[in-house]
Amino acid sequence: MKIRLRYFAQLREQSGLEFEDRDTPCLRVDELWEEVAQAHGFTLAPRQLMAAQNDEFCAWDAPLEPGATVVFMPPVAGG
Amino acid sequence: MTFQLTEAPLESLGPMVPPPSCGAVVVFHGLVRNHNEGKAVEALDYSAYPELALKEGQRILEEAQARFGLVAARAVHRIGALRLGERAVVVEAATAHREEGFEACRWIIDEIKARVPVWKQEHYLDGSRDWVACHRCAHPGHRH
Numbered sequence: 307m308k309i310r311l312r313y314f315a316q317l318r319e320q321s322g323l324e325f326e327d328r329d330t331p332c333l334r335v336d337e338l339w340e341e342v343a344q345a346h347g348f349t350l351a352p353r354q355l356m357a358a359q360n361d362e363f364c365a366w367d368a369p370l371e372p373g374a375t376v377v378f379m380p381p382v383a384g385g
Numbered sequence: 386m387t388f389q390l391t392e393a394p395l396e397s398l399g400p401m402v403p404p405p406s407c408g409a410v411v412v413f414h415g416l417v418r419n420h421n422e423g424k425a426v427e428a429l430d431y432s433a434y435p436e437l438a439l440k441e442g443q444r445i446l447e448e449a450q451a452r453f454g455l456v457a458a459r460a461v462h463r464i465g466a467l468r469l470g471e472r473a474v475v476v477e478a479a480t481a482h483r484e485e486g487f488e489a490c491r492w493i494i495d496e497i498k499a500r501v502p503v504w505k506q507e508h509y510l511d512g513s514r515d516w517v518a519c520h521r522c523a524h525p526g527h528r529h
Contacts, residue, residue: 312434314432314434314502316516358437361437363437377434379434382501384431384433384474384503
């Protein structure tokens with residue numbers, strides 16, 4: 307299915323991308339992480355990340371929705 | 386009850402005007418400090434995932450309203466390049482009495498720091514840069 311990913315912070319730095327459109331065979335968010343981590347050589351571990359789908363936090367094992375926007379978020383540091 | 390992101394300096398943000406039922410407004414200013422974890426900081430960059438930051442920030446204020454009887458609140462987080470001493474975030478909590486105002490203000494900033502998708506990259510005097518992690522991340526068992 308087609309998925310758009312948006313990258314921020316370390317992931318933006320490591321991929322060199324603000325966003326990416328992928329056609330993925332993955333069915334779950336965690337599987338998608340494995341795919342993009344391998345493709346871009348991301349150094350962050352899943353336990354350090356939060357995930358969002360269509361601008362809302364989602365579970366790590368959430369099913370991917372076709373056409374969704376997925377964001378993997380490095381450790382936040384606001385405030 | 387609003388959570389906002391802005392690139393404009395927070396020093397020129399006017400005060401929140403509370404409803405007349407409020408006897409207290411407790412204000413927090415988060416500033417860019419000149420050191421972090423033993424390193425001398427020169428400047429920093431804040432960036433955000435705006436759609437989700439605004440939603441989660443709004444939820445935090447609404448949760449504070451329910452927990453502390455907050456009458457009104459405003460939280461504004463600046464993004465972009467900031468220099469030492471500049472305000473990074475302002476939280477204002479307006480309540481009938483000061484007790485819950487202090488509690489709400491503290492709770493709100495603690496939650497913002499743990500939950501809102503904003504990232505900080507520090508620039509150090511030695512020329513290096515580093516991404517900063519949530520402070521709770523250092524504690525065993527804490528995870529997002």
